[in-house]
Amino acid sequence: MHIVVCVKMVPDTTQVKIDPETNTLIREGVPFITNPYDTNAVEEAIRFKDKYGAYVTAVSMGPPAAESVLRKATSIGADECILLSDRAFGGADTLATSTVLGLAIKKVHEKRPVDIVLCGKQTIDGDTAQVGPGIARRLDSTQLTLVDEMISVDEENNTIRVRRKLESYYEIIEAKMPVMITVEREINTPRYPTVPGRLDAAEAKVQVWDNNFLKLDPTTIGLMGSPTQVRRIFAPEREQGEVISGEGDQMQAAVDSAFSKLTEWDIVKVN
Numbered sequence: 001m002h003i004v005v006c007v008k009m010v011p012d013t014t015q016v017k018i019d020p021e022t023n024t025l026i027r028e029g030v031p032f033i034t035n036p037y038d039t040n041a042v043e044e045a046i047r048f049k050d051k052y053g054a055y056v057t058a059v060s061m062g063p064p065a066a067e068s069v070l071r072k073a074t075s076i077g078a079d080e081c082i083l084l085s086d087r088a089f090g091g092a093d094t095l096a097t098s099t100v101l102g103l104a105i106k107k108v109h110e111k112r113p114v115d116i117v118l119c120g121k122q123t124i125d126g127d128t129a130q131v132g133p134g135i136a137r138r139l140d141s142t143q144l145t146l147v148d149e150m151i152s153v154d155e156e157n158n159t160i161r162v163r164r165k166l167e168s169y170y171e172i173i174e175a176k177m178p179v180m181i182t183v184e185r186e187i188n189t190p191r192y193p194t195v196p197g198r199l200d201a202a203e204a205k206v207q208v209w210d211n212n213f214l215k216l217d218p219t220t221i222g223l224m225g226s227p228t229q230v231r232r233i234f235a236p237e238r239e240q241g242e243v244i245s246g247e248g249d250q251m252q253a254a255v256d257s258a259f260s261k262l263t264e265w266d267i268v269k270v271n
């Protein structure tokens with residue numbers, strides 16, 4: 001069994017700062033981490049390695065620094081790492097990102113047939129949850145999104161059974177592999193790398209594939225291949241709540257004041 005796991009490097013914050021002039025993300029001075037959902041995807045891939053002897057390839061598209069998230073995947077057991085990095089890939093929206101990742105996975109598949117592509121449900125910066133399904137479309141494979149449990153794999157019949165977490169119910173689905181799966185955070189608790197794992201990861205070879213290698217039409221990648229137009233991007237304003245404080249003698253007055261506001265706003269009814 002061969003699993004490809006997609007990992008994205010994201011800013012270590014859910015409060016990404018936006019340049020109001022250019023409507024782009026300000027990345028300077030922000031520490032970067034593996035997208036949290038992708039740590040669960042990597043963990044799940046390594047569990048398949050432990051249980052079924054799966055071979056795990058981690059893939060990331062990003063700047064040279066994104067090598068760090070691939071090394072993290074190696075530190076807990078990924079067998080091979082591929083960084084898709086080229087200036088021509090920069091400024092990609094979800095369509096162009098899926099195009100590059102999809103083609104790269106096809107190339108990986110030519111070398112060693114891929115049974116499962118694992119992605120996080122979404123990222124904490126772009127947050128669209130579109131890339132996993134976009135990859136599945138390009139690979140022409142079944143997609144199983146919002147998965148919070150891998151129930152079983154039938155290696156003889158080449159099928160996988162999973163649980164999908166929907167808004168008010170769960171769905172249990174069995175599908176023929178190859179499949180693209182996006183995972184929820186509840187699916188597992190990622191392990192910590194061991195010291196030998198970290199040392200191996202520091203020396204692991206990260207293959208870098210650029211567009212000279214992938215040979216994608218330049219009009220389908222990066223900024224040119226991105227029809228998304230961002231008109232305005234902003235952090236929602238937070239309403240400041242009222243703080244009513246009072247200690248000692250003032251406490252009763254503070255409680256009365258809070259209580260009267262709650263009845264005034266019809267939150268508390270007095271009979």
Ligand SMILES: Cc1cc2nc3c(=O)[nH]c(=O)nc-3n(C[C@H](O)[C@H](O)[C@H](O)COP(=O)(O)OP(=O)(O)OC[C@H]3O[C@@H](n4cnc5c(N)ncnc54)[C@H](O)[C@@H]3O)c2cc1C
Nearest residue numbers: 006007024061093094119120122123126127128129130131
């Ligand atoms: C409004 C807006 C403005 C943006 N502006 C910019 C910008 O100015 N500059 C810029 O560089 N980017 C920008 N982006 C981000 C860029 O579009 C996304 O990085 C990219 O298309 C992935 O989309 P996402 O983060 O929503 O991924 P999602 O679809 O939420 O990701 C789902 C899963 O797909 C996989 N995945 C996603 N991206 C990658 C990747 N690169 N490598 C490996 N796996 C991946 C991961 O497993 C991830 O968990 C912007 C995005 C939006 C929505």
